Amino acid sequence: MDIRRMMILSLFVAIASILHIVESWFPLPFPIPGVKLGLANVVSILAIAFYGWREALLVALLRVMIGSLFGGTVLGPSFAMSMGGALISTAVMAYIYQYHRSIFSIVGISIIGAVFHNSAQIIIAALLVVSTGLLWYLPYLILFAVLTGAGTGFTAAYLLLKIPRDCL
Amino acid sequence: MSKAKVNGLKILTKADICLIGLLVVIAVGGIGLGMNRLASSGSGALTAQISVGGTIKQTVPLREGYRQEIQLKNGDHYNVIEIVNGKIHIRQADCPDQLCVRSGWIGIATQQIVCLPNRVVIKIVAAENDLDDIAR
Ligand SMILES: [Zn+2]
Numbered sequence: 001m002d003i004r005r006m007m008i009l010s011l012f013v014a015i016a017s018i019l020h021i022v023e024s025w026f027p028l029p030f031p032i033p034g035v036k037l038g039l040a041n042v043v044s045i046l047a048i049a050f051y052g053w054r055e056a057l058l059v060a061l062l063r064v065m066i067g068s069l070f071g072g073t074v075l076g077p078s079f080a081m082s083m084g085g086a087l088i089s090t091a092v093m094a095y096i097y098q099y100h101r102s103i104f105s106i107v108g109i110s111i112i113g114a115v116f117h118n119s120a121q122i123i124i125a126a127l128l129v130v131s132t133g134l135l136w137y138l139p140y141l142i143l144f145a146v147l148t149g150a151g152t153g154f155t156a157a158y159l160l161l162k163i164p165r166d167c168l
Numbered sequence: 169m170s171k172a173k174v175n176g177l178k179i180l181t182k183a184d185i186c187l188i189g190l191l192v193v194i195a196v197g198g199i200g201l202g203m204n205r206l207a208s209s210g211s212g213a214l215t216a217q218i219s220v221g222g223t224i225k226q227t228v229p230l231r232e233g234y235r236q237e238i239q240l241k242n243g244d245h246y247n248v249i250e251i252v253n254g255k256i257h258i259r260q261a262d263c264p265d266q267l268c269v270r271s272g273w274i275g276i277a278t279q280q281i282v283c284l285p286n287r288v289v290i291k292i293v294a295a296e297n298d299l300d301d302i303a304r
Contacts, residue, residue, distance in 0.1 A: 031280045033267030076264060077284035108184035115191060129282060130222025131289045136205075136278070139198025146191050157179055 013062045016043035020067030034078025038117040044090045045156040053094035060086040081121040089117035110153030114145035221287040230254045245286045
């Protein structure tokens with residue numbers, strides 16, 4: 001991994017960590033503590049498009065670790081939820097970007113990522129407290145995912161168009 | 169991707185729009201199902217089920233004039249639960265995030281308070297029907 005690539009990826013990790021921390025300041029109106037919208041998925045999409053799935057997963061992994069470190073939730077339940085959500089959504093988005101890019105746009109890929117992100121979080125929370133009752137919040141989170149996924153998708157699409165390739 | 173137009177909705181493909189439509193239908197259907205469950209959950213008296221790690225530890229009535237304080241112990245961890253006049257909340261807990269305490273009071277069927285670190289779930293349920301009690 002050359003120096004330039006390493007620096008850009010570090011920058012990605014930094015931006016994603018900040019988004020992760022900022023969104024933890026705004027808890028969602030759900031009784032499930034620690035559910036996040038997944039704004040940092042913007043960075044996952046950029047990492048997938050510019051580098052590939054390995055780099056994107058690495059960025060997602062590091063951002064959850066750093067974000068949780070600053071949020072003071074390392075190895076707690078919300079850490080497990082964030083980590084599961086981040087890795088699963090990044091993996092799914094990377095897969096679709098790789099094999100089905102002609103069908104879905106960046107916005108569609110982002111929405112799918114957001115759905116997996118939110119579903120994974122709630123399923124992990126339900127497993128932690130052994131309560132299937134939490135799954136009744138899943139439809140609300142899917143609705144949220146369409147909105148935030150579209151938001152992060154349009155942002156990522158715009159950035160992909162504006163960031164000059166030769167600076168990477 | 170570099171050729172994609174980012175002006176407005178032109179970027180969206182047919183599959184994107186189908187996907188969004190499908191997800192909205194699933195979500196609205198699920199929400200409707202949840203509401204239906206809430207509506208058919210009975211008009212009986214409300215009770216709060218307190219469970220730790222999936223097993224119900226205690227069931228308390230939620231009605232006017234009823235007060236109770238529960239010291240819920242789970243290994244080294246504790247949650248102090250307070251029930252006053254048909255509402256319930258976690259007053260104190262030793263969990264690091266304190267999100268359960270900040271959840272505040274609940275008192276409507278299907279509302280929940282969750283303490284993930286201590287694996288505690290408080291769920292409000294309406295009794296199926298009062299007919300059973302009368303029959304007995
Ligand atoms: Zn708690």
